[in-house]
Amino acid sequence: MDSVQVDAYLRRLGAEHPDRPTSDVLRELHLRHLRTVPFENLSIHLGEEIVLEEKRLLDKLVGARRGGFCYELNGGFGVLLTALGFDVTLLAARVYGPDGRLGIPHDHIALRVRTEDGGDWLADIGFGTHSHCPLAFGERGEQADPGGTFRIAEAGPDRAGVRGGSDPVGAGDLDVIRDGRREYRLEVRPRVLGDFVAGAWWHSTSPRSHFTQSLVCSRITQDGGRITLSGRRLTVTAADGAKDVRELEEDEEVLAAYRERFGIELGEVPIVRTPDRDG
Structure with missing residues (x-):
């Protein structure tokens, strides 16, 4: 990633070039990313290929001013942070489903980021509704965040105060918990990045993946709320939890919402293209 690409990425986030890779800088970039670059799965339903290569990620996130899902968002953010001098490690995770069971291997990608001032953080701008700020990686107590109360715990079955089923535990595995519920292991x-190609392919092609079953485009708002466009349903959630839900009837309304609310220019309205059940 050269200096021109770094500057373009920072402009997308509305951020200045930092002098040093500190914890405060990481926190600011993390929040700006969540506010600016939407979590979205539109490529899956527009027939666009998802490629986990640095150039293609930057072309999409910066050049085309699009968003993406976890592999793309955290993949691209990791590239930027590395270029800015942060020590970045890609980590794999398996997401807990509603039934408490773990998803596929390489189900999710997150970032462990070490900063110049000694910080060690879990950064994740690709999980949809999650923490607004990085979480202290070594902290095992509760961590308050605008997105909820989080805890990073040593993984193990039937831990006190955690809802979820028993699952095999690997050496050193950690459970990331939000408001008492396990989110991912x-x-x-x-x-x-190449380790996640199979996971990205599965999530973008399998009828069992929730990404192939619905449309989503979502970001955090400046006041700490959230705006989400799911198909034709536009939901604006205030920081206090109050919701305004509207159904967009005309294609022009949908395209205008993508453009004005998320900065995404589309030539057609995406429609759900669920693969065959035996696909």
Whole structure:
């Protein structure tokens, strides 16, 4: 990633070039990313290929001013942070489903980021509704965040105060917990972007993936709320939880919402293209 690409990425986030890779800088970039670059799965339903290569990620996130899902968002953010001097390690995770069971291997990608001032953080701008700020990686107590109360715990079945089923535990695995519910199980072994190609392919093609079953485009708002466009349903959630829900009837309204609310220019309205059940 050269200096021109770094500057373009920072402009997308509305951020100045930092002098040093500190914890405060990481926190600011993390929040700006969540406010600016939407979590979205539109490529899956527009027939666009998802490629986990640095150039293609930057072309999409910066050049095309699009968003993406976890592999793309955390993948691209990791590239930027590395270029700014942060020590970044890619980590694999398996997401807990509603039934408490773990998803596929390499189900999710997150970032472990070490800063110049001694900080060690879990950064994740690719999980949809999650923490607004990085979480202290070594902290095992509760961590208050605008997105909820979080805890990083040593993984194990039937831990007190945690809702979820029993699952096999790998050496050093960690459970990331939000408001008392397990979100995902994090491995501590370093990974590379290519390790997640199979997971990205599965999530973008399998009828069992929730990404192929629905449309989503979502970001945090300046006041700490959230705005989400799911198909034709536009939901604006205030920081206090109050919701305004509207159904957009005309294609022009949908395209205008993508453009004005998320900065995404589309030539057509995405429609759900669920693969065959045996696909």
